[in-house]
Amino acid sequence: MSITPIIEQCRARLEDPEFGSVRQWKARHPGGKAVGCFPVYTPVEIIHAAGMLPVGLFGGGTTIELANADARFQSFVCSIAKTTLEMGFQARLKPLDGLIFSSICDVARNLSSVVARNFSEFQVEYIHHAQNMTSPAAADYVESEFRRVQRNMEKLSGGAISQEALAASLRTYNRVRGLLRRLYEIRRESPHLISTVELYVLVRSGTLVPPEEHLQELEQVLELLPARQGRPKDRVRVVIESAFCEQPPLDLLQVVEDAGCYIVDDDLLTGWRWFVEDVPEDLPPLRALAESYIRRSVYSSVRHDGPRPRTAGLVEKVRRAGAQAVIFMPAKFCEPALFDYPLFRVALEEAGIPHLVVEFEEKMWTFERTRNELETFVESMLFD
Ligand code: SF4
Numbered sequence: 442m443s444i445t446p447i448i449e450q451c452r453a454r455l456e457d458p459e460f461g462s463v464r465q466w467k468a469r470h471p472g473g474k475a476v477g478c479f480p481v482y483t484p485v486e487i488i489h490a491a492g493m494l495p496v497g498l499f500g501g502g503t504t505i506e507l508a509n510a511d512a513r514f515q516s517f518v519c520s521i522a523k524t525t526l527e528m529g530f531q532a533r534l535k536p537l538d539g540l541i542f543s544s545i546c547d548v549a550r551n552l553s554s555v556v557a558r559n560f561s562e563f564q565v566e567y568i569h570h571a572q573n574m575t576s577p578a579a580a581d582y583v584e585s586e587f588r589r590v591q592r593n594m595e596k597l598s599g600g601a602i603s604q605e606a607l608a609a610s611l612r613t614y615n616r617v618r619g620l621l622r623r624l625y626e627i628r629r630e631s632p633h634l635i636s637t638v639e640l641y642v643l644v645r646s647g648t649l650v651p652p653e654e655h656l657q658e659l660e661q662v663l664e665l666l667p668a669r670q671g672r673p674k675d676r677v678r679v680v681i682e683s684a685f686c687e688q689p690p691l692d693l694l695q696v697v698e699d700a701g702c703y704i705v706d707d708d709l710l711t712g713w714r715w716f717v718e719d720v721p722e723d724l725p726p727l728r729a730l731a732e733s734y735i736r737r738s739v740y741s742s743v744r745h746d747g748p749r750p751r752t753a754g755l756v757e758k759v760r761r762a763g764a765q766a767v768i769f770m771p772a773k774f775c776e777p778a779l780f781d782y783p784l785f786r787v788a789l790e791e792a793g794i795p796h797l798v799v800e801f802e803e804k805m806w807t808f809e810r811t812r813n814e815l816e817t818f819v820e821s822m823l824f825d
Contacts, residue, residue, distance in 0.1 A: 444665045447658055448639050451646035458504040462649045463536040466494050474598055476539040478648075479525065479549060480686040481712035481743050483541050483568070484730050486614050487591050489652065490606040491598035496537060497648025497713065499688050500524040502803050505531065513555055519774045520803045521687035522552045529560050539597050541590075543568035545686065545743035546777050564597045566590060574735055574747040584731035591727065607726035613652050615719045620659040622714070625706065627663075629762050632678070632703035633671040635662075638694050644710050645688070674703075677822045678764045681707035682755060682785065685741060687772035689801045696808045697768065697799075700815035701823070706762040711739055742777040751781070752788035759794055765822060767796040768815075772803070795822065 454462050463475050476488045477498035485495035501524030510527040528534050540563050542553035550567070557565040569586055571579045595602055621644060628635050643662060647655035681697070685708045697704060720733040738744060740754030759767060767789060771778035782798070789796050797818045799811055 442665060444635075444639070444662045444669070447662055447665075448642055451658065452642045454649055455642060455646040456504075458501070458533060460496070460533070460536045460649070462646075463494060463496055466651065467536060470494075474538040475536055476541060476594070476597070477534065477537040478712075479540065479542045479552070480521075480710075481545050481741065482543065482570075482715045482734075482738070483712065484587050484590065484734075485652075485713075486607060486610040486726065486730065487587065487594050487602065488539075488541075489613070490602045490610040490726075491594045491600065492606075493539075493594070493598050494651060495648075497645065497710075498525060498534075498537075498540065499645070500803055501528050501533070502688070503690060503806065505533070513559075514551075517774050518548055519687050519772050521772065522548045524803065525552060526555060526559070529556060529563075534560070534563070537563065539564040539566060539594075541566045541568065544570050546775075548776070549686075564593065566593055570744065571735065572745055574745045579735050580728070580731045583734050584727050587727045587731055604726065608722065611720055611726045611729065612722055613656070615722065617647070617652050617656055617659065618714055618716055619719060620656065620663060623663060624659065625714075627666060629705045631673070632676075632705055633673045634666055634669050636698055637681075637704040637707065638691055638698065641691070641694060641709055644713065648710070648713055675823070676701050676703045677766060677819050678703050678705045678762065679766045679768050680705065680755075680759050680762055680764045681709065681768050681770050683742065683769045683771040683775070683778040683782070684709050684801075685711045685743065685778070687775060687803055689770055689772075690803060690805055692808060693770075693799075693801055693805065693811065696812050697815060700812060701819040702768070702815070704768075705764050706758055708739070708741070711741060715739060742781040752784050755785055756788055756792045756794065759789075759792075765795070766818075767794060769796060769798045771798070771800055773800055 467473050475494040475496050477496050479498050488495040500521035505524050505527050507523055507527050509530040510523040514523050542549050553567045571583050573579055591602055628640055679702045681704055716733050716737045718737050721729045740751035
């Protein structure tokens with residue numbers, strides 16, 4: 442058996458515009474509730490511990506035409522905000538009962554209130570993440586915020602969330618994130634064994650099913666991968682940066698790979714892989730999550746820096762991955778990504794790491810110009 446049928450199944454799941462896997466889960470769990478998690482980071486353990494299904498909510502991608510959302514947002518707003526709202530107007534969010542947003546940017550904050558105002562059928566939650574990561578009170582603050590989320594998830598599910606259930610969910614998600622880290626390591630070491638398109642499909646489709654089901658898929662893929670045939674090719678090793686919220690179309694990732702790149706690290710779907718190591722299992726669960734948010738999470742343009750700036754984090758990531766270059770992939774109008782670009786650029790220039798900027802929109806469907814730019818960049822790297 443090969444991993445191809447698993448990837449194909451995952452791709453069908455994520456390309457289903459009607460959240461078919463969520464509907465199936467609800468059919469199997471009468472009365473069960475599902476909660477959409479807008480990027481970037483949501484403490485999904487709390488939702489899972491309440492017996493509900495956390496669901497990745499990444500906008501409508503290429504599958505939706507804007508008919509109503511344009512009138513509620515300025516023209517210079519990122520696409521994911523508009524298509525997420527449009528999904529509400531076109532009843533595509535119907536399988537969801539709750540929606541969680543967080544303080545990643547002004548757009549996400551406004552989206553949260555616009556959704557709440559237009560769709561009273563959803564319980565809408567907004568998480569205020571820590572602004573000061575170095576304060577001794579930061580972990581206390583995050584813990585109290587997660588406790589508030591817990592109370593609201595209890596209201597939505599209609600039952601109390603026990604410490605035991607939280608601890609069990611934390612262990613489950615630790616296992617998922619651990620296997621994802623392992624897959625990222627394999628791609629870093631042997632990018633010819635699993636492409637980024639395949640890895641991305643696997644990770645993203647996992648946000649649409651219970652973590653237990655996702656675990657099985659990840660375990661199967663990890664078991665089958667070593668038997669995969671293939672030889673390393675002469676390609677440029679790159680890191681993709683700035684695609685942490687709105688997600689690039691799969692075709693764009695394919696174009697990057699076809700242009701002669703091995704993507705050896707990225708920040709795609711980063712919120713679902715948020716911790717650099719396991720969340721401690723010997724602390725009270727919310728405390729462990731809060732401390733981990735402060736001390737064990739990845740650097741990000743939407744997470745305030747701790748003692749180490751994210752510019753250093755990017756350079757370190759490039760070195761660790763043995764990458765030769767960075768491809769910045771900000772979504773059009775994404776302020777956190779675009780505001781960080783000048784800082785990252787200076788850090789990369791100082792470190793002597795070349796980069797290319799490839800701006801995208803989730804509904805992008807022509808890639809000719811991008812393909813040419815990428816091929817020129819790759820050639821300049823290979824024949825330098
Ligand atoms: S794509 Fe950027 S601007 Fe838009 S909601 Fe996400 S973080 Fe905010």
